[in-house]
Amino acid sequence: MKVEDYIEKLKPYEGGKPIEELQRELGIEGEIIKLASNENPLGASKKAKEAIKKATGKVYLYPDGNAYYLKKKMAAKLNIDMNNIIFGNGSDELIELIYRTFATNPDDEILYCYPTFIEYKIIGMGFNKKLIELPLNNYAYDIELLLDSINDKTKIIFLNTPNNPTGAAIPKKDINRVIDAVKDKNCLVVIDEAYYEYAIAEDDYEELLDLYKENNVIILRTFSKAYGLAGLRIGYGIAQKDIIDYLNRTRPPFNVNILAQEAAMAAIDDDEHIRESVKNNNEGKEFLYSEFEKLGIEYIKTYANFILFDTKKDANKIYEALLKKGVIVRSMAGYGYTTSLRVTIGTMDENRIFIEKLKEVLDV
Numbered sequence: 022m023k024v025e026d027y028i029e030k031l032k033p034y035e036g037g038k039p040i041e042e043l044q045r046e047l048g049i050e051g052e053i054i055k056l057a058s059n060e061n062p063l064g065a066s067k068k069a070k071e072a073i074k075k076a077t078g079k080v081y082l083y084p085d086g087n088a089y090y091l092k093k094k095m096a097a098k099l100n101i102d103m104n105n106i107i108f109g110n111g112s113d114e115l116i117e118l119i120y121r122t123f124a125t126n127p128d129d130e131i132l133y134c135y136p137t138f139i140e141y142k143i144i145g146m147g148f149n150k151k152l153i154e155l156p157l158n159n160y161a162y163d164i165e166l167l168l169d170s171i172n173d174k175t176k177i178i179f180l181n182t183p184n185n186p187t188g189a190a191i192p193k194k195d196i197n198r199v200i201d202a203v204k205d206k207n208c209l210v211v212i213d214e215a216y217y218e219y220a221i222a223e224d225d226y227e228e229l230l231d232l233y234k235e236n237n238v239i240i241l242r243t244f245s246k247a248y249g250l251a252g253l254r255i256g257y258g259i260a261q262k263d264i265i266d267y268l269n270r271t272r273p274p275f276n277v278n279i280l281a282q283e284a285a286m287a288a289i290d291d292d293e294h295i296r297e298s299v300k301n302n303n304e305g306k307e308f309l310y311s312e313f314e315k316l317g318i319e320y321i322k323t324y325a326n327f328i329l330f331d332t333k334k335d336a337n338k339i340y341e342a343l344l345k346k347g348v349i350v351r352s353m354a355g356y357g358y359t360t361s362l363r364v365t366i367g368t369m370d371e372n373r374i375f376i377e378k379l380k381e382v383l384d385v
């Protein structure tokens with residue numbers, strides 16, 4: 022079989038290394054901690070797990086393709102209309118649907134700052150799109166540069182706030198400037214808030230939900246992070262009715278499975294679990310900040326559940342050395358940050374183990 026050049030050039034997405042893979046590869050028998058994929062270290066809420074158990078009897082049935090009850094519940098929680106919501110098999114799928122639905126002209130340009138969530142790039146390459154990648158400014162989205170780069174071909178702008186992998190947030194006034202700049206153009210602004218629940222706990226992170234009222238905006242959020250349901254694959258988009266309607270036309274019919282729908286409904290009811298998760302994250306963040314400071318390691322203030330830190334040493338080597346000690350983080354060398362790594366904030370026990378092993382690896 023032959024494929025087009027742009028498919029030939031694609032490299033599959035590389036996620037954080039699964040624990041089982043590390044066990045297999047290095048024969049490590051002791052405890053392994055994974056702080057590599059920004060999952061919730063407290064796991065899923067009890068209520069969600071009970072709902073999953075209860076729903077197993079229904080798995081021979083197709084799920085509700087419209088996710089009616091879940092949509093109703095989410096609409097009530099957000100105080101918006103059901104018609105303004107779409108669910109996806111993870112927000113990853115929604116990113117793909119956005120490309121498939123709106124970036125259909127060969128001349129379309131896709132705009133974002135980089136490093137950011139790498140799926141904007143991988144999915145865009147899979148659609149053979151012209152990707153305009155602008156550098157970050159001091160680890161944050163460079164809004165001036167982004168505004169200067171908008172033209173009549175710009176079809177999708179990805180704004181990731183907080184930005185994965187740096188943790189920086191985009192001020193609401195800057196997001197508004199981007200929205201204003203494309204108001205009269207046929208261009209969609211995607212505000213990816215995968216880490217919303219963590220971000221909103223910070224004093225200076227502003228609520229962005231009302232921006233869905235703009236006619237060319239979609240806000241993406243997910244159950245994979247603070248809700249602890251990454252393994253079930255469920256995320257959602259909030260936008261004007263016509264945007265949701267078009268996305269529904271290209272959406273596979275049963276994209277969100279029964280267990281994910283039931284778990285998400287139960288998770289929405291478990292505010293306590295989100296509070297606990299955010300509290301754990303804040304404690305872990307303060308602990309890691311202070312340990313990094315003691316070690317003289319520079320880090321970026323995060324609005325999410327991960328921290329980008331600079332060891333001033335070869336990041337890939339540090340990554341490999343940590344792996345051998347049973348700690349999985351992410352090297353940022355592939356993003357051009359050759360001496361930086363990203364660590365997901367874990368439980369306090371995991372954070373302590375990580376720091377202990379990091380000190381051993383750095384020989385301090």
Ligand SMILES: Cc1ncc(COP(=O)(O)O)c(C=O)c1O
Pocket residue numbers: 058059110111112113114138181184185213215242243244245251254255256
């Ligand atoms: C910024 C950002 N957007 C989207 C996603 C994808 O999330 P999901 O699991 O809902 O597909 C991630 C996952 O890491 C992310 O970091």
